[in-house]
Amino acid sequence: MMFTEASLLDVWETAHGLSAVRRALVLAVAGGAEPAAAGDLAVGQRDEFLLALRERCFGTAFPCLVNCPSCGEELELELASRDLRPSRVDSPAMIAVDGYEVEFRPVTSRDLLEVHSRRALLERCVVAARSGGQDVDRSELPDAVLAALPDALAACDPQADVRIDLDCAVCGHRWASPFDIAVYLWTELEACARRLLYDVHALALAYGWSEAEVLAVSPGRRRRYLELAGTTA
Ligand SMILES: [Zn+2]
Numbered sequence: 001m002m003f004t005e006a007s008l009l010d011v012w013e014t015a016h017g018l019s020a021v022r023r024a025l026v027l028a029v030a031g032g033a034e035p036a037a038a039g040d041l042a043v044g045q046r047d048e049f050l051l052a053l054r055e056r057c058f059g060t061a062f063p064c065l066v067n068c069p070s071c072g073e074e075l076e077l078e079l080a081s082r083d084l085r086p087s088r089v090d091s092p093a094m095i096a097v098d099g100y101e102v103e104f105r106p107v108t109s110r111d112l113l114e115v116h117s118r119r120a121l122l123e124r125c126v127v128a129a130r131s132g133g134q135d136v137d138r139s140e141l142p143d144a145v146l147a148a149l150p151d152a153l154a155a156c157d158p159q160a161d162v163r164i165d166l167d168c169a170v171c172g173h174r175w176a177s178p179f180d181i182a183v184y185l186w187t188e189l190e191a192c193a194r195r196l197l198y199d200v201h202a203l204a205l206a207y208g209w210s211e212a213e214v215l216a217v218s219p220g221r222r223r224r225y226l227e228l229a230g231t232t233a
Contacts, residue, residue: 012193024182042106044159070173086158103127106157202231
């Protein structure tokens with residue numbers, strides 16, 4: 001289904017001014033996630049809806065500007081959707097550390113909204129813990145055991161922490177650069193919304209059209225009308 005410019009403006013208006021996590025949830029719902037369930041999706045599952053929305057709005061090519069962390073050179077590259085979908089490895093949601101066996105589940109947006117310390121977040125993702133055949137309360141897990149969780153959490157939800165292998169054409173440095181679809185898509189949506197609002201403003205002034213009338217004109221014709229009105233941005 002085409003994502004119309006009018007719905008894009010609606011999404012932008014709803015998400016504008018929200019915290020990063022709430023904004024990502026609005027975008028996930030716009031991308032097809034069930035509104036009542038979006039907060040309980042693993043962050044990686046949520047981000048799959050953001051990728052889907054991004055593809056519907058702007059296509060499957062992702063132009064990026066990245067600075068090389070070694071020489072500082074600005075590198076221009078274009079990623080494809082497939083680069084941003086790490087293959088799902090069946091990573092067991094279980095770790096064994098220092099005689100403890102810990103079962104866990106991936107981090108959700110609701111966790112990020114409701115929990116305000118790292119320890120509390122990790123504890124919340126623990127489903128069950130045992131030591132020497134006895135159940136252990138998650139609040140009693142030693143720090144060393146919880147410290148092993150972040151890597152395991154990332155492994156079981158790779159879409160939540162996408163990294164792109166890059167090498168610098170200037171100095172040859174190689175590194176893994178994080179890619180955050182929520183930040184990327186929001187930046188694009190904001191720029192697009194600003195452009196659309198400008199078009200509406202300029203064409204409403206020039207021709208007395210309403211917002212709906214401006215958005216009903218195709219982007220190509222709109223550019224032409226803006227030129228004729230002498231107000232191209
Ligand atoms: Zn470099």
